Amino acid sequence: MKSTKSTALALAQKCKNILASNWHGNLNTIKADSKGSKQEIYTSKVKYLLRKGRPYIWVPEKDLHNVNTLIDERASFAVPRPYPGPLANLLRSMKKLPVRIALTGEVVPLGDEKVRSATESVRKMVMSEQKKIIESSYAGSGILSSSTFGNTSRSENLVELLDNDDNYSVYKFNVSSCMFIDGNGGNHEVDPDDFGTAKPDKLPPFTAKLIDGINQSGIRRRALVVFCFAFLNENAKDAYILSVDQKGFDMLAKVLSGGSEYQWKEFRITFEEEADDVESFCSKLVQMEEAALDKVKSCSGLG
Template sequence: MKGNKSTALTLAQKCKNILASNWHGNLNTIKADSQGSKQDIYSSKVKYLLRKGKPYIWVPEKDLHNVNTIIDERASFAVARPYPGPLANVLRSMKKLPVRIALSGEIIPLGDEKVRSATESLRKMVMSEQKEIIESSYAVSGILSSSTFGNTSRSENLVDLLDDNENYAVYKFNASSCTFIDGNNGSHEVNPDEFGTTKPDRLSPFAAKLIDGINQSEIRRRALVVLCFALLNENAKDAYMLSVDHKGFDMLAKVLSGGAEYQWKEFRITFEEEAEDVELFCTKLVQMEEAALDKVKSCSGLG
């Protein structure tokens, strides 16, 4: 069940999934003074929507980016994979940095008509994702409702951009390069053409809510421990969901390593058949949990 070339995501897929699962990132532009000279880098956190494979960025009206981009359109944009709830504390204890991507390119201001179009896309996305959550099955809602770390879905965090009380400038980010940065701070360049054509998972917009829902549930966490034993032959003391995608999921498990010592390690579990949406992912996860539990009972003579 461990990942291999046929079951692992490409770097381009990982990057697009990160973009589609998050809703904010750090935008960096080149500072401009009154003479138009370009000196230091100005950075601030901004919200965005992934639309047609590109980030569309909402910048508050009084933000310095709006001045900088008039002089120089060059920019960079950094986005991390969301690590909600207790997962962030576990990663810090491991001295692991957030997996993230860094884009470089040009930031293009949108005219009024294109701003209206982008805003309408945002409105439709918010309504569609909230509708999917409300109409989800018992298995899905049971996992999503366990998420207690504030607003963890993309739509919940972007809905305030539709408030007419605050003015924003909207930009399209045209990326010319993409770098994937792993948890050990290692950089991996991504083929620009592959990044441009790759589509994100349909699970990505719900990834943070799924992950947090599983990690906030003691029952689900115990099920991950059972999966470690039944599928990976690992004796785990604790486990957390780390990331989800249509091919499977990554998790962190505290396993025996070198005698009686427990250490956090990352593991990959893949599905026999891909899960193209949240409903299928949750169904497959529940089926996998039940099969693993049956296997453990059988091995212990309780089945």
Template sequence: MKGSNKATVLTLAEKCKNILTSNWQGHLNTIKTDAHGSKENIYTSKVKYIVKKGKPFIWVPEHDLHNVNTIIDERGSFSVASPFPGPLGKLLKSMNKFPVRVALTGDVVPLNDKKAQSVAEFLKEVMLSEEKATKEFSYTVSGVLSSSNHFSTTRSESLKELIDGSEKYLIYKFNLSSCMFVDGNGGTHEVDFEDLEKCKASLLAPYTAKLIDGINQSEARRRGLILFCFIYLNVNARDAYMLSLDRKGFDVLGKVLFKGTGNEEDEYQWKQFRITFKEEARDVESFCQQLVQMEEEAIQKVSSYSGLG
């Protein structure tokens, strides 16, 4: 299950595409303007978006300052973080660690009424498709997702207000000119634009937040992560959380003891580990099946080690 070669991890372009598809909100930055033109100051606000044909389409409230800024200067930047729902967000904050994110620069271009209507219809189709898929999930998938906070981790639920709400929005297309991957320590890595356009987001991506939250909100599943650290990585973890996931595997934050120290609480630290699948998870169904199989396998191995199997 463990590996460190390139085949076990995604490319930076794939990571960026998956982050954009797994989230539904980000921070839009535009240049503050007045009657005399652009100023140096930056205006930032959280906005909701959806990705169509690899490009973010952003919904900006009618009275938001971005609508004034972009009339004078279309230049902008857009930052989207990998989902960090529920207890994971609190843990990352306590560690002073940031979720990985995508930082885009480009032009924020308003859509005319016809194109805006087309994008709004596309959003409705995506939401209906995801809601239908959720209802048709197998018992295995439902078991993994059942502990998740439904409303905070479902993209379709979070985007409903764009269609059903009373607030009016202007829709913009974000025309990318550059893309950076920002790691958990704040380090930036430039992403090849052609690679970003060529790669496709994983079918897992829209359900990433709900999967992560469902696992982290379940004590049984977190005990499973602790077993994974022991069985597959030979690491003794006192606690564990799912940090991120993709078709090739997942990253775990394990609470481990410093080497050469005692057993005091403050001598434990959170460390990131990578666990890879035997086979790539094509979709939510195959991801959950492999996760459950690994849990069963880990329990059997622990039982055999203790002479109970």
């Protein structure tokens, strides 16, 4: 059964959201020597920024990619959805694969002027995102400040690229194909045109910080358990946020599944109205927490 156009576009946007929410990925190039390209693949983790719909990649000056791409510009780039803090350990214990995207294309080195322009984009992004975090409301700061697992925001991880132009070569990654890889290892090809026109929503820059802030808070984790009862009619003993977007969020919950056995299962909760930004998302989450508690009280006769 073929996917509908709306489904294809939604998948393309998921890919763009993943790219916009992360700041590092695995770059793969073909090993080269004085005689030309070999068939062996060289891989290393690099930092990047999504700019004008394309990844701009910062490669350390001594990295072999700089030599390889002189001979052969072809490359692939794999980027996972961020799984900060305790969520990463949980997924490993479940032997669950990370949702990720795999891009193929060509890497094009930037000249000095374009490198300065790309670096300036990083500077503006860092200032803008840090300002939003500092100026966030009580609801927003309460969630964002709960993130304690190192640097979890995109801006915190890319700030080191500033004023270090001499230590990096900067490349534009021209995408020719995109593959979405789900948590079960299934591959879903994304039309290059759909990928090119898709735009990320406004949450991805704060995705990792939101996820970690919720999952590191005992109070909010208990609220997720209440969500399972109030909105999903599920009896849960634990829960984690798995991913967030403007339309809602996915979570992993340890729910009663036959007899007295508990199993981790994935659930989706959708907002009645989309969240326009990180502030709106946090406000909607707080409102849902209050509504869930009211429903539990009503059901228990305490309301």
